[in-house]
Amino acid sequence: MSHAASNAAVLSDSPTLAIVGATGAVGTVVLDVLPMRRHIWGDVRLAAGVEDVGKVCRVAGEDLTVQALTPEFFDGVDVALVDIPPEISAEWAEIAVERGVVVIDNSPTFRRDPDVPLVVTEINPEAVSERPKGVIANPGATVMTMIDVLAVLHAQWELTELVVTSLQAASGLGRAGMSRLHDEIAVVAGDRELGMRPGDVRRAIDHELGPGIFGGPLALNVLPFAGSHVGDGWSSEESKIRHETRKILGLPDLRVSATCVRVPVVSTHSVSVHATFAKSIAVGKARQALVEAPAVVVLDDPEHGEFPTPADIVGADPRFVGRMRQAIDFPRTLDLFVCGDNLRKGSALNMLQTAELVVATL
Amino acid sequence: MSHAASNAAVLSDSPTLAIVGATGAVGTVVLDVLPMRRHIWGDVRLAAGVEDVGKVCRVAGEDLTVQALTPEFFDGVDVALVDIPPEISAEWAEIAVERGVVVIDNSPTFRRDPDVPLVVTEINPEAVSERPKGVIANPGATVMTMIDVLAVLHAQWELTELVVTSLQAASGLGRAGMSRLHDEIAVVAGDRELGMRPGDVRRAIDHELGPGIFGGPLALNVLPFAGSHVGDGWSSEESKIRHETRKILGLPDLRVSATCVRVPVVSTHSVSVHATFAKSIAVGKARQALVEAPAVVVLDDPEHGEFPTPADIVGADPRFVGRMRQAIDFPRTLDLFVCGDNLRKGSALNMLQTAELVVATL
Structure with missing residues (x-):
C-alpha cells in the first residue's frame, strides 16, 4: 500500500481498482485517462500477460508494477476493468466475481447476457445497480461511436430503423x-x-x-469485413451493432442493418448513419438537441469545410457528429456521420466512468 | 494519316476518334484500354492542355502526338471522348458538335439534361441513338461502381429503395x-x-x-465529404448518385439516400449498398443472377476470407460484388458491397464502349 500512502488525496478506505490487460491498447488509454479521476480510488493494481509482468507504469505520480494475473491478484479488489482476449475473459471474470470483485468486461462475452447490464454512462447509468452476475459489460466500440448521438435523437423522436456502414480503425484490433x-x-x-x-x-x-x-492489406485499401463470420454472411461486428444498439436503447424490435468496413485509420471509428424515427424530425431541431448533449460535439458546416474526421478527433472524449441531412426521399429520416475515439469513450473512458458509478453502489 | 496507314487493320473509311484530355487520369486509361479495341477506328487524335501539347503517346504501335485543343482539332472527327474540367466542357462540346462530332462527355455538365442520354453500355445501350444535342453523357464513377449490379437485380426484383455509403478513391480527383x-x-x-x-x-x-x-488529410484518415456543397448539407457526389441512378434505371421516383466518403485508396471506388425491392428477393437467387451477369464478378465467401477490396481489383474491368446478405430486419432487402475501377469501366472503358455503339449508328 506504499504507493497509495504516498498520495495525500487517496484515502485508506477508498475502493481498490484493478486494471486487467493494463499494457494493451485499451489498458494504456485507461492509464492515460486515470490521473484526472485518480482521487476516487485507493489502491490501483495492474495485471497483464506474462510478457509484461514486472513492467513499471507511471500513473499520476505513482510507479505501478504490472503483476501476473492470478486468482490472488483480485483479493481486496472492489472493481476490475478487464480487457483481455474474449476466449479467457469469462473464466477470469468468474474468478474475480467469486472474490467479491465487480467486473467491467470489455469483451463481447457477456454483452448479450440478459443478466449482464450493457452500460453507456450517459444513457443507462442506472443499469449498473442490476448486476446479478457481478459483471457489467462495456459495449463494442463501433456501437459506442454512434450510440450517444442515437440516444439523444431517440429521446425526442423515437428511433425505428437504422442502416449504417462503419469505417473502423486499425486500433479495433489493439496494439x-x-x-x-x-x-x-x-x-x-x-x-x-x-x-x-x-x-x-x-x-x-x-x-x-x-x-x-486484417484479412487483407489495409494500407491503400479498405476491407469490407471486420470480426469473425457468424453465419448467413454476417460478421460479428455487424451482429454486435444490431444486438447491442437494441439492448442499450431498450428497443428489442429496432430494425438494424449494418455493414462493417475496416479502413486504414490508426484509431477512431466512424459510422455513416441513416436513421428513421417514429416522429417527424427536422435537421435544425436534431442539431440543437445534439448541441445541447454533454457527450456530443456537432461539427457540421460542410459549406465551409467543417465535418468530423477520425484523424482530427482521435484522442478526444466526445462523439463528433456532422453531415446532418434530411434524407430527401425517406420520411422522418436523417443521414449523418459520426466519429468517436474507440479506445477512449469507446472503451477505456466508459469503463472507468462505469466503475465510478459502481463505486456509488458499493 | 501515316500512322493509320501503317496499321493494316485500320481501314481508310473507318471513323475517326478524338480523345480530349488524353494525358489526364481518365485519358491515360483510355489509351491503356484502346489497343484491344483499336481496329474499330481509323484515325485516332489526342488533345490535352497546353502543358502537354507535343507529348508523344504510344498506342498500339503508333506514336500519337498530343495536339492543342482548337476548334479545328475536331474537323473530320466522328466521335470525341471528352474528359476535361466541367467548367469548360460545355463550351468545347458545343464547338465539337457544330463540326458534326458526337461527343461523349465525362463531366457532370450534361448528365441531368433530359436531351442527353446517360449511358451504361450493359444497361441502356439503345439510348445512344437518341442524342438530340449530339452529346452523350458518361455517368459519374461512383454510380458506375454499383449500377451494373443494381440493374441486374432490378430486372428481376424491381428496385424501390437505395441507401448507400460510398468509399471513394483519390483518383476521383484525377492524377x-x-x-x-x-x-x-x-x-x-x-x-x-x-x-x-x-x-x-x-x-x-x-x-x-x-x-x-481533398478538404483535409486523406492519409490515415477518411473524409466524409466529396465534391462540392449543393445545398441542405448535400454534396455534389451524393446528389449525383440520386439523380444518375434514377435516370439510368429509368426510375424517376426511386428513393435514394447516399453518403459519400473519400478514403485513402489510390484508385477504385467501393460502395456499401442497402437495396430494397418490390418483390421478395433471396440472397441465393440474387447471387445466381449476378454470377450470370457478364460485367459482374461475385467474390462472396467471407467465411474463407473472400470479398472484394479496391486494392485487389483495381485495373480490372468488371464490377466486383460480395458481402451479400439478407437484411434481417428489412423485408425484400439485401446488403452488399461493390468495388469497381472508377477510371476503367467507371470512366474510360464505358466511354470507349459507348463510342463503339455510336459508330454503329453513324
Missing part, C-alpha cells in the same frame, strides 16, 4: 492492429506506381510483412 | 488526387506515433505539403 497498419504504410510509401494494378498492394505488403491480421 | 495521396503517405510513413492525438496527421501533412485538394 497489434495499429502496429501492423504503420508497418504496411511504411511498405507502400515511396512507390508511386502502387495502387493501379490488381493486387499490387497485396503483393508488396505480403512480400515484406507476410499476411496480416 | 492530382493520386499524386497527393502518395505524397501524404510518404509524409506519414515512418512516424509510428502518428494517428493517436487530435489533428497530428493534419499538422504533419499540412507542414510538409500545405493544404491539399
Whole structure:
C-alpha cells in the first residue's frame, strides 16, 4: 500500500481498482485517462500477460508494477476493468466475481447476457445497480461511436430503423492492429506506381510483412469485413451493432442493418448513419438537441469545410457528429456521420466512468 | 494519316476518334484500354492542355502526338471522348458538335439534361441513338461502381429503395488526387506515433505539403465529404448518385439516400449498398443472377476470407460484388458491397464502349 500512502488525496478506505490487460491498447488509454479521476480510488493494481509482468507504469505520480494475473491478484479488489482476449475473459471474470470483485468486461462475452447490464454512462447509468452476475459489460466500440448521438435523437423522436456502414480503425484490433497498419504504410510509401494494378498492394505488403491480421492489406485499401463470420454472411461486428444498439436503447424490435468496413485509420471509428424515427424530425431541431448533449460535439458546416474526421478527433472524449441531412426521399429520416475515439469513450473512458458509478453502489 | 496507314487493320473509311484530355487520369486509361479495341477506328487524335501539347503517346504501335485543343482539332472527327474540367466542357462540346462530332462527355455538365442520354453500355445501350444535342453523357464513377449490379437485380426484383455509403478513391480527383495521396503517405510513413492525438496527421501533412485538394488529410484518415456543397448539407457526389441512378434505371421516383466518403485508396471506388425491392428477393437467387451477369464478378465467401477490396481489383474491368446478405430486419432487402475501377469501366472503358455503339449508328 506504499504507493497509495504516498498520495495525500487517496484515502485508506477508498475502493481498490484493478486494471486487467493494463499494457494493451485499451489498458494504456485507461492509464492515460486515470490521473484526472485518480482521487476516487485507493489502491490501483495492474495485471497483464506474462510478457509484461514486472513492467513499471507511471500513473499520476505513482510507479505501478504490472503483476501476473492470478486468482490472488483480485483479493481486496472492489472493481476490475478487464480487457483481455474474449476466449479467457469469462473464466477470469468468474474468478474475480467469486472474490467479491465487480467486473467491467470489455469483451463481447457477456454483452448479450440478459443478466449482464450493457452500460453507456450517459444513457443507462442506472443499469449498473442490476448486476446479478457481478459483471457489467462495456459495449463494442463501433456501437459506442454512434450510440450517444442515437440516444439523444431517440429521446425526442423515437428511433425505428437504422442502416449504417462503419469505417473502423486499425486500433479495433489493439496494439497489434495499429502496429501492423504503420508497418504496411511504411511498405507502400515511396512507390508511386502502387495502387493501379490488381493486387499490387497485396503483393508488396505480403512480400515484406507476410499476411496480416486484417484479412487483407489495409494500407491503400479498405476491407469490407471486420470480426469473425457468424453465419448467413454476417460478421460479428455487424451482429454486435444490431444486438447491442437494441439492448442499450431498450428497443428489442429496432430494425438494424449494418455493414462493417475496416479502413486504414490508426484509431477512431466512424459510422455513416441513416436513421428513421417514429416522429417527424427536422435537421435544425436534431442539431440543437445534439448541441445541447454533454457527450456530443456537432461539427457540421460542410459549406465551409467543417465535418468530423477520425484523424482530427482521435484522442478526444466526445462523439463528433456532422453531415446532418434530411434524407430527401425517406420520411422522418436523417443521414449523418459520426466519429468517436474507440479506445477512449469507446472503451477505456466508459469503463472507468462505469466503475465510478459502481463505486456509488458499493 | 501515316500512322493509320501503317496499321493494316485500320481501314481508310473507318471513323475517326478524338480523345480530349488524353494525358489526364481518365485519358491515360483510355489509351491503356484502346489497343484491344483499336481496329474499330481509323484515325485516332489526342488533345490535352497546353502543358502537354507535343507529348508523344504510344498506342498500339503508333506514336500519337498530343495536339492543342482548337476548334479545328475536331474537323473530320466522328466521335470525341471528352474528359476535361466541367467548367469548360460545355463550351468545347458545343464547338465539337457544330463540326458534326458526337461527343461523349465525362463531366457532370450534361448528365441531368433530359436531351442527353446517360449511358451504361450493359444497361441502356439503345439510348445512344437518341442524342438530340449530339452529346452523350458518361455517368459519374461512383454510380458506375454499383449500377451494373443494381440493374441486374432490378430486372428481376424491381428496385424501390437505395441507401448507400460510398468509399471513394483519390483518383476521383484525377492524377492530382493520386499524386497527393502518395505524397501524404510518404509524409506519414515512418512516424509510428502518428494517428493517436487530435489533428497530428493534419499538422504533419499540412507542414510538409500545405493544404491539399481533398478538404483535409486523406492519409490515415477518411473524409466524409466529396465534391462540392449543393445545398441542405448535400454534396455534389451524393446528389449525383440520386439523380444518375434514377435516370439510368429509368426510375424517376426511386428513393435514394447516399453518403459519400473519400478514403485513402489510390484508385477504385467501393460502395456499401442497402437495396430494397418490390418483390421478395433471396440472397441465393440474387447471387445466381449476378454470377450470370457478364460485367459482374461475385467474390462472396467471407467465411474463407473472400470479398472484394479496391486494392485487389483495381485495373480490372468488371464490377466486383460480395458481402451479400439478407437484411434481417428489412423485408425484400439485401446488403452488399461493390468495388469497381472508377477510371476503367467507371470512366474510360464505358466511354470507349459507348463510342463503339455510336459508330454503329453513324
